[in-house]
Structures are given as structure tokens and as C-alpha cells.
Amino acid sequence: MTRNSSTPVWHYRTRTQTLIHWLGWFSLVALTVFCWQLMNENTIWAFVSDAPDQAADIGGRMFPPAWGYIDELWAPLWDTINIATLGTLMGVAIAIPVAFLAATNTTPSTRFVRPVALLVIVASRSINSLIWALLLVAIIGPGLLAGVFAIGLRSIGFVAKLLYEAIEEIDTTQVEAIRATGASGAQVIDYAIVPQILPAFWGISVFRWDINIRESTILGLVGAGGLGIQLSASLATLAWNQVAMIFVVILATVVIAEWVSAKVRQAVI
Amino acid sequence: MQAQISHQRPTTWKRPPVIFTHTLWRWAIYTGALIYLVLAVQTIDIDWQRVWLGLDRGWKFVEGFLTPDFTTRWRDIREGLTESLTMTVTSTVAGILISVPIGIGAARNLAPMPVYLACRGIITLSRSFQEIIIAILLVAMFGFGPFAGFLTLAFTSIGFLSKLLAEDIEECDPSQIEAIRATGAGWWQVVNYAIQPQVMPRLVGLSLYRLDINFRESAVIGIVGAGGIGATLNTAIDRYEYDSAGAILIIIIAIVLVVEYSSSYVRRWVQ
Numbered sequence: 001m002t003r004n005s006s007t008p009v010w011h012y013r014t015r016t017q018t019l020i021h022w023l024g025w026f027s028l029v030a031l032t033v034f035c036w037q038l039m040n041e042n043t044i045w046a047f048v049s050d051a052p053d054q055a056a057d058i059g060g061r062m063f064p065p066a067w068g069y070i071d072e073l074w075a076p077l078w079d080t081i082n083i084a085t086l087g088t089l090m091g092v093a094i095a096i097p098v099a100f101l102a103a104t105n106t107t108p109s110t111r112f113v114r115p116v117a118l119l120v121i122v123a124s125r126s127i128n129s130l131i132w133a134l135l136l137v138a139i140i141g142p143g144l145l146a147g148v149f150a151i152g153l154r155s156i157g158f159v160a161k162l163l164y165e166a167i168e169e170i171d172t173t174q175v176e177a178i179r180a181t182g183a184s185g186a187q188v189i190d191y192a193i194v195p196q197i198l199p200a201f202w203g204i205s206v207f208r209w210d211i212n213i214r215e216s217t218i219l220g221l222v223g224a225g226g227l228g229i230q231l232s233a234s235l236a237t238l239a240w241n242q243v244a245m246i247f248v249v250i251l252a253t254v255v256i257a258e259w260v261s262a263k264v265r266q267a268v269i
Numbered sequence: 270m271q272a273q274i275s276h277q278r279p280t281t282w283k284r285p286p287v288i289f290t291h292t293l294w295r296w297a298i299y300t301g302a303l304i305y306l307v308l309a310v311q312t313i314d315i316d317w318q319r320v321w322l323g324l325d326r327g328w329k330f331v332e333g334f335l336t337p338d339f340t341t342r343w344r345d346i347r348e349g350l351t352e353s354l355t356m357t358v359t360s361t362v363a364g365i366l367i368s369v370p371i372g373i374g375a376a377r378n379l380a381p382m383p384v385y386l387a388c389r390g391i392i393t394l395s396r397s398f399q400e401i402i403i404a405i406l407l408v409a410m411f412g413f414g415p416f417a418g419f420l421t422l423a424f425t426s427i428g429f430l431s432k433l434l435a436e437d438i439e440e441c442d443p444s445q446i447e448a449i450r451a452t453g454a455g456w457w458q459v460v461n462y463a464i465q466p467q468v469m470p471r472l473v474g475l476s477l478y479r480l481d482i483n484f485r486e487s488a489v490i491g492i493v494g495a496g497g498i499g500a501t502l503n504t505a506i507d508r509y510e511y512d513s514a515g516a517i518l519i520i521i522i523a524i525v526l527v528v529e530y531s532s533s534y535v536r537r538w539v540q
Contacts, residue, residue, distance in 0.1 A: 032362045039355035039415045047412030054410045082309040126525035127518065128489045130401065131502065135514075138506050139330060140323040144313045218401045222492065235405065251397060 061240035069245045073230060077249060080226035083147040083219065084212040084257075090148065091155025092205050098156060099163035105175075106167055106193065117160070124157030129215045133224040142223035150224055151212050159208055166200040167193065202268040210261035217250045326511075333511030334518065342505065342513045349501030350520065352415040353487040356497055360419045360487075361480045364426025369472075371427060372434030373460065378446075379438060388431065395428030404490040415496030422483045422490075429482070433475050437468045470539045477532035484528055488521050 013021065100106045102117035133150035140146055170193060178192035220228020227246060234242040286295060339346070374380045374388035404421040411417045441464055449463040491499025498517060505514040 028362070032359055035355035035358040038351060039359060039419065043414055043416045044412060048416060051410045058406070058409055079312060082312050085305075086309055086313070122526060123522060126485065126522045128485060130489050130492060131499070131518075134492065134503065134506055135330065138509070139327040141316060141319040143316070145315055145320075148313065214399055218399065221401065247398070247402065250402070254397070 058240055061238075062244035064241065065244035065248055066239070066241040067245065069242045070249065073227065073246065073249050076220070076225075076227045076230050077253065079144055079147075080216050080253070081213065083144055083151055083216040083224075083226050084209060087148045087151025087216065088155055088205065088209045088212050090152030091208065092159055094152070095156045095159035095163060098160040099167060100189070102160060102164040103167035105170070105172075106189065117164075121157045121160050121164075124153055124155075125161065126157075127154070129154035129212075130219065130222060133219045134222045137223045142225070144225040147216060147219045147224035147226060150219060151216055154215070155208050155212060158211075159204055162204045163197065163201060166197045166204075170196045199268050203265045206261045206264045206268075210257050213257040214254050217253065330511045330515070333513075334515035336512060337516035337519050338510075338512035339516045342501070342510070342516075345501050345504070346498070346513070346517060346520070349491070349496075349498040349517075352418070353484065353491075353497035353499075354524075356415045356418045356422060356487050357480060357484045360422035361426060361476065361483050363419070363423040364430055364479065364483075365472075365476050367423070368427045368430035368434065372431040373438065373464075375431055375435035376438035378441070378443070379456075379460070379464070388435070392428050392432050392435075395424055396432065400425050400486045400490055401493060404493050404495045408494045413494045413496070418487060418490050418495035418497055421495055422486060425486070426479050426483060430475055430479055434468065434472060437471050438464055441467045473539045474536040477535055481525070481528045481532055485525060 011018075098117050098120055101108070101113050102121060104110060104114070107114045107117070129150045132153050133146055136146040136149050136153075140149070174196065175188055175192040178188050183191065216226050218228045218231070220226045220230070221232050223229070227250060231243065231246050234240075234246060371388045371391055374384045375392060377385060380388065400421055403424055404417065407417045407420050407424075411420065445467065446459055446463040449459050454462065487497045488499045488502070491497040491501070492503050494500070498521065502514060502517045502521075505511075505517060
């Protein structure tokens with residue numbers, strides 16, 4: 001018995017779908033190759049092929065880390081933690097009103113106020129804290145204050161975005177219940193909305209504090225105080241064993257901060 | 270009797286505390302926080318004279334931001350922007366190519382124990398340091414320029430993408446895997462026909478999200494010499510050319526917005 005030639009054979013995709021898929025993949029590959037060419041126009045390949053030697057050289061200089069150098073790192077470490085904590089406090093303090101203005105169910109005006117609040121959030125979010133620090137060091141001078149402001153300005157967008165999403169997701173029956181008792185607008189926010197978003201608020205704040213500890217360790221590279229100042233000094237003098245010691249301190253700080261934030265979030269949520 | 274009950278009945282209502290329910294602990298934590306705050310604020314020595322001088326500069330910066338100058342340094346801006354964009358695309362593609370096998374290796378339901386541990390190790394290594402620190406090391410090894418930036422972003426993408434992909438694979442519906450396996454499929458066929466259709470939408474979403482992050486980061490790692498628009502911005506601020514710096518910042522914000530909106534659109538279309 002011969003097989004009927006018109007028997008349909010199962011295919012993963014139809015012919016058009018396959019064609020579109022191939023076209024998509026082809027253009028992606030073409031784009032990548034094009035970008036690769038453009039990017040490496042000025043790359044000096046001699047330096048790249050030299051990299052394993054350089055890596056071995058730097059690695060050799062890094063080990064063992066200069067353990068004694070830690071005596072000079074306690075003060076910058078304290079500064080780093082302060083930058084992160086005070087910056088988070090500042091960011092959160094500004095983010096709360098922004099979040100209430102941005103959430104569709106609490107904003108006074110969807111047409112005029114909400115876009116402004118969203119613009120604040122976007123502007124704060126799209127500029128990295130290192131760039132904020134670069135600007136602020138140029139404006140208010142090097143030091144901890146620039147670091148605190150940089151961390152604070154960067155945190156506004158993050159905290160406000162997550163908080164306004166939490167506000168938009170609240171249970172409306174509770175708002176209605178409080179309103180039915182004759183509560184004013186402020187009382188509705190205080191007794192119906194705040195208790196619902198409080199766990200989310202603590203979670204977001206501690207999460208941001210954790211990220212800020214991470215970011216504040218390097219802000220000193222542009223002069224904004226903390227461990228980064230020691231890092232850039234050690235890099236400038238090519239003291240790689242001190243650099244390695246700073247990396248160890250940064251890693252330990254980040255791990256401890258992450259542990260603390262995980263514990264607090266577990267307790268709150 | 271009646272009077273006694275009414276006597277015991279509380280007449281005022283106090284909101285119960287949300288966290289730190291124990292009174293003594295609550296007060297201990299409040300005082301501790303207050304003492305810390307006082308100490309922390311004292312470490313910031315503010316040079317009011319410098320701040321006063323800075324206000325003038327700050328105002329100049331605001332002016333520069335409102336009247337951005339795109340033309341004077343357009344050549345530098347274009348060069349930095351090209352580097353940033355090409356770096357973003359190539360590093361995201363390279364990151365995806367490397368992180369797919371690592372992600373599959375780090376999924377407990379697909380990989381044997383030794384492979385699982387090795388892949389998890391790579392992920393932890395990639396996630397433990399931030400972009401800037403890796404960029405410093407790679408610039409020292411590979412020389413200045415976008416190639417070091419490409420390597421930095423690709424390396425940090427691996428940790429992010431593999432971790433989320435592995436978690437996604439672990440959450441796959443096991444009945445589909447079982448069904449494909451029941452047809453006599455080998456390991457590759459299980460990955461291709463049971464896992465891949467389930468995780469593909471999310472992988473596309475994650476890749477686009479990472480593209481977005483890589484562009485933002487590419488604006489930063491230029492500060493330590495890894496090429497891109499960050500280097501241009503750093504130069505502009507060092508030269509006190511706030512109108513050019515304002516133009517660069519506006520371009521960064523605009524591109525981030527375009528990437529974010531188009532990627533969220535594509536993600537909604539894919540999922």
C-alpha cells in the first residue's frame with residue numbers, strides 16, 4: 001500500500017511562521033554583527049590579546065590582599081553606611097508624597113498632577129546614582145553630602161514607583177468602609193490606605209537600602225565620600241593588594257547588608 | 270456589677286503597632302535609631318561656603334539642562350552614543366548566548382548535581398560584584414575602550430539572565446515534561462519540545478529587560494574608562510560645559526524611555 005501524498009505532515013510551525021522566524025533571527029544576527037564591527041573600529045587588538053598576561057600580572061599583585069590596610073578602611077566604611085542610610089531616608093521621605101500623587105486612586109488630578117509625578121519618577125530612575133554623584137560633586141563639592149543627595153535622588157524613583165503600584169493595588173472595600181464613617185480625605189489615607197501599604201513600604205525601603213549600600217561603596221570614585229575614595233586612591237597608585245583588600249571589605253558589607261535586608265523583609269511581609 | 274464592667278471597658282482606642290509589638294523592644298529600637306541618626310548626621314561636615322558657591326553652579330546646571338546644547342559637542346556625543354548603543358546590543362546578545370546553557374545547567378530538574386553546582390557557582394560569581402568594579406578590572410586587563418565595556422556588560426548579564434532563567438525552568442509544568450518524555454524523547458528533545466515553549470516568552474521578556482539595564486549601565490561604566498556615553502558626560506562635566514552635559518542627560522533619559530516603553534510593549538505582545 002502506498003502512502004497517499006496528500007497526507008498532511010505535522011509541522012511545528014506553518015510556512016509563513018517559519019519564514020517570519022527566520023527573517024527575525026537573520027535581522028538580529030545582522031544587527032549584532034553590524035554593531036560588533038562598529039564597536040570594535042578603534043579597538044587595539046594587541047591589548048586584547050595581551051589580556052591573559054595582564055590578568056596574571058594583576059592577579060599576582062592582588063594576592064595576598066593587604067590585610068593590615070583594613071585599619072584605614074573603618075572610617076570610610078562608616079561613611080559608606082551613613083551615605084546609604086541617610087540617602088535612603090531622604091529618598092523615602094520625598095518618594096512618599098510623589099507616590100501618592102502618582103497613584104491613580106489617590107492623585108488629586110489625573111491630567112495635571114499625575115504626569116508631573118511620573119516625570120519625577122522617570123527622571124530619577126533613568127539616571128544612575130554615579131551620574132547623580134558626578135553632577136552633585138561638581139555642584140556642591142566633594143564629600144559625604146554629595147553622596148547622600150545622589151543616593152537620595154536615585155532612590156526617589158525606585159521607591160515611588162513600587163509604592164504607587166502598591167497603592168493602586170489596595171483593597172477598595174476598606175477605603176469605602178472608612179469613608180462611610182464620615183472620615184475626611186486625610187483620615188481615609190491614614191486609616192484605610194496606610195495600614196494596607198505599610199508592609200510593602202517597609203519591604204521596599206529595606207530593599208532599596210540594601211541596593212544603596214551596594215551603590216554607595218563606589219560613589220567615592222567620583223569624589224562623593226566612602227570606600228570609593230580609598231579605592232580610587234589605591235587604583236591611582238596601582239596598589240593592587242590594597243584594591244583587593246577593599247574588594248574584600250565591599251563584598252563582606254554587601255553580603256551582610258543583603259542578609260539584614262532579607263531578614264527584615266521576612267519579618268515584615 | 271454593671272458599674273464595674275463599664276469601669277473596665279476601654280474608652281479610647283489606640284492603633285496597635287504594626288511592627289515591634291513588644292513595648293520595651295520598640296522603645297529600645299527607637300532610641301537606638303535616634304542615637305544612630307545623630308551620630309550619622311554628625312559625620313557629614315557641610316562646608317556651607319562651598320555649598321553657597323555651588324548653588325550658583327547648580328543654577329547654571331539647571332539653565333544648561335533647560336537650554337541644552339546638542340551642536341557644539343555633537344561629534345563627541347555621537348561617538349559616545351554609538352559606542353554605548355553598539356556595546357548594549359552586542360553585550361546583551363553575547364550575554365543571552367552564554368546564559369542559556371548556564372541557565373539550563375543551573376535548573377535542578379534538568380541538570381545533574383555537579384553541573385548544577387558549577388553553574389550556580391558561575392551565577393554567584395557574576396552577581397557578587399557590581400558593574401563598575403568589574404569594569405575597573407577589565408579596563409586594566411583589556412585596555413580602555415568599548416571592548417572592555419562589552420565584556421563587563423556581557424559578564425554581568427550572565428548572572429542576571431541565568432539566575433532568572435533557571436528559576437523559570439524550575440517552575441515549569443512537570444506534566445508537559447512527563448508527556449514529552451513518555452513519547453520516548455531524549456534529553457535534548459525534552460528541552461526543545463517541553464521546556465523551550467514554556468520559558469520562551471519569559472526569556473524574551475528578560476532579554477529585553479536586560480537590554481534596558483545594559484543601556485543604563487553603559488552610560489555609567491564610561492566613567493572608569495570603558496567607553497560609551499558616560500565618558501562623554503564625564504568630560505563635559507569636567508569642562509564645566511553644563512549645556513552639553515544637559516544635552517547628554519536628556520538623550521540618555523529619552524533613550525531609556527524609548528527602550529523601556531518599547532520593551533514593555535513587546536513583552537505584552539509576546540506573553
